[in-house]
Amino acid sequence: MVNSTYYFAIWLPLLSFGIAFYIATLFVLFKKMKDSILGKIFFKIHLVLGIVEILCVSNVVLYKGRQMMNRPMLSQS
Secondary structure: OOOHHHHHHHHHHHHHHHHHHHHHHHHHHHHHHOOOHHHHHHHHHHHHHHHHHHHHHHHHHHHHHHHHHHOOOHHHO
16 A cells, blocks of 8 residues: 555656646757748647646546545554
8 A cells, every 4th residue: 555645755756847848848849840831739728738637637637636635554553
């Protein structure tokens, strides 16, 4: 059984790294392709999909973390 501290120690840094990587790629995309129409369309698609992905992943991480926090430990029973 994995305790909640271990779960948060693994997944929260990965989530924050993913958000930072997403912001960095968004910034590079905007700098490189802001003049072309295809670049603007791709930028908007990337923006929407990235926000949806961040919201979904963070909700799953927080939900699983809450589940693990509410579960009784084996040593306490």
